[in-house]
Amino acid sequence: MTQSQSHRIADIQITPVAFADPPLLNSVGVHEPYALRAIVVLHTESGHYGLGETYGDSAHLARLERAAGFLRGTDVFKLNQIAELVEDSLRGDQGQGGHGTGGMVTTTSLADRVLSAFNVAALDAQGKILGLPVSTLLGGAVRERVDFSGYLFYKWDRHPGHEPDAWGEALDPEGIVRQARTMVERYGFKALKLKGGVFPPEQEAAAIEALHQVFPGTPLRLDPNGVWNVATGIEVGRRLDGVLEYLEDPCLSAEDNAAVRRAIPMPLATNMCVVSFNDLPEAIERKAIDIVLSDHHFWGGLSRSALLAGIARTFGLKLSMHSNSHLGISFAAMVQLAAATENIDYACDTHWPWKRPDEDVILPGALELAGGAVAVPEAPGLGIELDPEGLARLHQQYLDCGLRERDDTGYMRRIDPSFELASPRW
Ligand SMILES: O=C([O-])C(=O)C[C@H](O)[C@@H](O)C(=O)[O-]
Ligand SMILES: [Mg+2]
Secondary structure, rough: OHHHHEEEEEEEEEEEEEEEEOEEEEEEOOOEEEEEEEEEEEEOOOOOOEEEEEEEHHHHHHHHHHHHHHHOOOOOOOHHHHHHHHHHHHHOOOOOOOOOOOOOOOOHHHHHHHHHHHHHHHHHHHHHHHHHHHHHHHHOOOOEEEEEEEEEEEOOOOOOOOOOOOOOOOOOOHHHHHHHHHHHHOOOOOOEEEEOOOHHHHHHHHHHHHHHHHHHOOEEEEOOOOOOOHHHHHHHHHHHOEEEEEEEEOOHHHHHHHHHHHOOOOOOEOOOOOOOHHHHHHHHOOOOEEEEOOOOOOOOHHHHHHHHHHHHHHHHOOEEEEOOOOHHHHHHHHHHHHHHHOOOOEEEEOOOOOOOOOOOOOOOOOOOOOOEEEOOOOOOEOOOOHHHHHHHHHHHHHHHHOOOOOOHHHHHHHHHOOOOOOOOOO
């Protein structure tokens, strides 16, 4: 190995990008025509680089820039020091905005959210320096392929004022089954998740039943993002006995989810009521959930996600992964992490099929989703390379599109002024 002394961070570039996103409906509104991300490119004095990807909301970008200022000169192998410096950079920060989830999850740890992309980029650089994949740095791959689920969304056939997209409309069980057929044909998914919280629960339960008829034996999940009350969670959970693999976030609080969990036959998963290390004690004590859907973007990157995996195992919690609209760097990071995490118990979520294949910031070919899984890249680091032209193109798109925050609710209200946020809604 080369002297680690020379692997200090010489420079960090943070580039906001925008990529096309279809009109996917959820409990807080609808996806805007572009999804925002921030791309972190870290350069070492020794001439290596590392990649990270995170939210592109403006408050988050400002924090990334500030943290980057603190990190210059730090050795990429000193992950603890990187975490400490990120915390230092956030002193006095009141934590307003920059959550990156359109208001859906606002209680994640500020420090972990900002740290994440730097931790990923440092690990990528370490791997490139050492000639080892990140999965090896995380303890070694325990699987060669990582399973993902097909992530189904209710959607319009187009953004208002735009041409229809190739996916078409999905606003009822038939539309959802049609979408699922395309997803399965194209990517071979062996598990399917429906994003709910859009229509009354009985309609969403009917969509799940329709999927069960067409794909018997396929594990199914339903996620209303916490907009149901306890009685609805119990009713739908009981109705879908033998049909759902797990129910995800029927309610928002640990207390309400615990009440649902006690009364339904299937396990309960969350990426809303357990979103930081601080949430774990209460959820464990209340027996609120069975499965943590981890997300390295808000659990502090890959090192701290590995710590979460250890805690989950200790307390008998199952583990899988949540996703938001993302590009190839995040996908590669998820794949490397899942490869090195023994207790990934279910096929992970990904928004990958919703991204246009010709829009990314990495060179094509490293991540192929086939048979419902991605082969873990064995090339050094995350196993991907930056595509500078793709980065420049998506940055220009960011400048041109005018969006600066993810705002599913504001967009929905411009289209349907009567749209109301309410939790619980049903
Ligand atoms: O599992 C989840 O809660 C998600 O995937 C959250 C996302 O924000 C999803 O609702 C979306 O993309 O609209
Ligand atoms: Mg969820």
